[in-house]
Amino acid sequence: MRLASRPSGWPTPENFELAEVRLPAPAEGEILVRNLFMSVDPYMRGRMNEGKSYTPPFRVGEPLDGAALGEVVVSRAPGLAPGDTVTHRYGWREYAVLDAKEARRVEEIPGVPLSAYLGALGMTGLTAYVGLLDIARFKDGEAVFVSGAAGAVGSMAGQIARLKGASRVVGSAGSPEKVTHLVRDLGFDAAFNYRDGEIHEQLARAAPGGIDVYFDNVGGEHLEAAIDELRTYGRVAMCGSISSYNATEPVPGPRNIGLVVGKRLTLRGFIVSDHPARLPDMIAEVGAWLREGKIAFTETVVDGLENAPKAFIDMLHGANTGKMLVRLAQ
Amino acid sequence: MRLASRPSGWPTPENFELAEVRLPAPAEGEILVRNLFMSVDPYMRGRMNEGKSYTPPFRVGEPLDGAALGEVVVSRAPGLAPGDTVTHRYGWREYAVLDAKEARRVEEIPGVPLSAYLGALGMTGLTAYVGLLDIARFKDGEAVFVSGAAGAVGSMAGQIARLKGASRVVGSAGSPEKVTHLVRDLGFDAAFNYRDGEIHEQLARAAPGGIDVYFDNVGGEHLEAAIDELRTYGRVAMCGSISSYNATEPVPGPRNIGLVVGKRLTLRGFIVSDHPARLPDMIAEVGAWLREGKIAFTETVVDGLENAPKAFIDMLHGANTGKMLVRLAQ
Incomplete structure (x- = not known):
């Protein structure tokens, strides 16, 4: 999904553009990931504007990005194998080739759904x-x-x-x-x-x-x-x-x-x-609450990359309850 | 000096009222102080309003107060003797009777004028x-x-x-x-x-x-x-x-x-x-700079209690350079 144009005020579906491209084969140190979920978040609205922000702006004609979770399909990197679940920052696409160092392997907690690693147990x-x-x-x-x-x-x-x-x-x-x-x-x-x-x-x-x-x-x-x-x-x-x-x-x-x-x-x-060092503490504490059923974890899930712009816009309007996610594959 | 009425917007001389009253003799534990200087400060403007603030509001018909420096004339408290210089919070008056525990004896630094203890070396x-x-x-x-x-x-x-x-x-x-x-x-x-x-x-x-x-x-x-x-x-x-x-x-x-x-x-x-514990550190450090002539200490001094309201109002308008003080006695 590419940024077709920059919005003025509320974004519309016309600001987005779906494209099909051929991915390169992973090079040494890279992995190919099949994305299962991607996140749509309020901060992405700022990245649709021109001009500096704390994250670089999206570029017109270029793919969007953001948090995603997927399954490793091909690995040319040590420490990651096909079938591993990883989180990374190449959302807004169904497949991604990326440097293995940009991926974080998910240590699954029994009974916790995968999507939680983009929400309650993620960023x-x-x-x-x-x-x-x-x-x-x-x-x-x-x-x-x-x-x-x-x-x-x-x-x-x-x-x-x-x-x-x-x-x-x-x-x-x-x-x-x-x-x-x-x-x-x-x-x-x-x-x-x-x-x-x-x-x-x-x-x-x-x-x-x-x-x-x-x-x-x-x-x-x-x-x-x-x-x-x-x-x-x-x-x-x-x-x-x-x-x-x-x-x-x-x-x-x-x-x-x-x-x-x-x-x-x-x-x-x-x-x-700025605070990645606190992730293990958070996962330990919040993960325990999730397992014990002490914390409710609500999601609004939309299916299909083609519906991601609408999910994003709806989220800005407050249509979601809890984490707004797009499911990219079953 | 009493608060005659509460201002709406900029204060005027009519909001103040000079009065002459007979002071009681100091009781056991109290001192009589002849004030030499008093401070006029921006925060006092807030105290002229009704309603809660971080310091209690002045009361109509009652004397104003604020930081002052003076000389002990009579002491009925251990640790303070006539001739001692003290700072305290009973400004806006020429003499004050107060609990000795409310006074802080000034440890004079050679070459530093007394007024500095209300300014550079004070609050x-x-x-x-x-x-x-x-x-x-x-x-x-x-x-x-x-x-x-x-x-x-x-x-x-x-x-x-x-x-x-x-x-x-x-x-x-x-x-x-x-x-x-x-x-x-x-x-x-x-x-x-x-x-x-x-x-x-x-x-x-x-x-x-x-x-x-x-x-x-x-x-x-x-x-x-x-x-x-x-x-x-x-x-x-x-x-x-x-x-x-x-x-x-x-x-x-x-x-x-x-x-x-x-x-x-x-x-x-x-x-x-909230930060009285830092006063000794500040006096040590700023006092040394003052002695060494590394820090300039500017004052705007007005003479006489009757001119204190004008000094205060002028300070709110920015007429002062550096600390605005009223000299109450030579």
Whole structure:
């Protein structure tokens, strides 16, 4: 799947182009992988723009990329054999030839579906884990607010907070079904639909004692509301701002940013790719919770590479619950 | 000096009221102090408003307070004797009776004027020291931008950065005289007048390689410009936002706050009163620089308690260079 053109505002199917190409045979040190799943993630929207970002932009006429999971078909590298399952960064395609050093072999945990290694046990889980524990420095007994809480990262962040002893976990989402899902399936203490009214009022009602940590996937009005409700020494893990990704005008910043001084708040941005060293810790901890059934792992799966653009666009509109994945082969 | 009424927007002399009262004799454990200097500081503007802040609001009809330095006249407490110089928090008055435990005896450094213990060697110096080193975690070789750089805290923050090995120190101020002062007297590498044009453009010219640390005394457009110019892993010490203190409408927040994610920025607010343990370190280090003439210590001094409201209001308008003080007695 190639980038056909750069979107202005919301992307459309016309920004994407499916192509069939002949792959080279793997050279020495390379592998051929048949992709089973690929991930569509909010950060990819930024890569569709021109100009520098923390990841290089996609190039018009060139294939897109992103996290994928597949099966090794041919290996010309030591340590990887046909049949091995690997994760790598050549998504948006059915087959990939890549340097074996770019692939990570999956150590399967019994009972955990393969797709989880792109979500709860992959970059998604790591984002939630690092953001909550290392960036926001969440501590046992604190109250946590997660925006975009029914999304891939948000649903993990809220559940990790609960399992790590949060006094209260509050989430926002964009539909009544998602709000129900957060409380009923994921164990959030309270949740609200941000489309239902003023976010600040809804947050204040859902977290009457205030919050200590805000895990921000959304930005905009959510961030402003959280700054109002944060207690002294509160922290914000700034993970994303999906509310602004498709804006064609600058989104207003938080008008109450001056409160950061008097409340001694910390707002800290992060990118999961800076934190690979924490992956084993996350897999050990979250993997155990998965095995014990303590953590729910929700996916929205779409079939076929031809449907990947729609899956991506739908995800930006919030159509998914949990991790949005495209299944590329059975 | 009492608070006569709460201002809406900029304070005026009518918000203040001078009164003469009879002081009680010091009780056991108390001291009578004749104040020599008092400090007027931006944070006091917040205390003139009703409603909670990080320090309790001033009360209408009650005396104002704030940092002061004076001479002990009567002591009924062990450890303090008449003639001792002390700092305490009962400014805005010529004499004060207070619990000796609320007073801090000044260990005078030869050649350093008494007023310095309210400024460079007092809360002002500690604010700059803690903000730069502990909050922004400035490291040798980094580029630093200080707003309100000709003010009390800003002029110290910029000089400490220079003496600690900054690769570049850039300051903003509100007049051509102050800009000259920053470069000529305080050793800033570059400075600009924020009234001269778009702050972002001026900052980009003054710090062509970007900045690693922003010491924010101003907020508003300055903060937005700094977020644009911060390099990856940059830090902001949020010390104050004087641009908004007298606003009657919410000041727009930084529209580029989303950059905090991709650049992995940290924005952290602080209040100097949380960091008393660092006072001895600051006095040792800054005191040595003062003795060696490596740090310039600028004051704007106004005489007489009756002129304190004007000094305070002028300081909010930026009339001062360096620390703004009121001399209450010779």
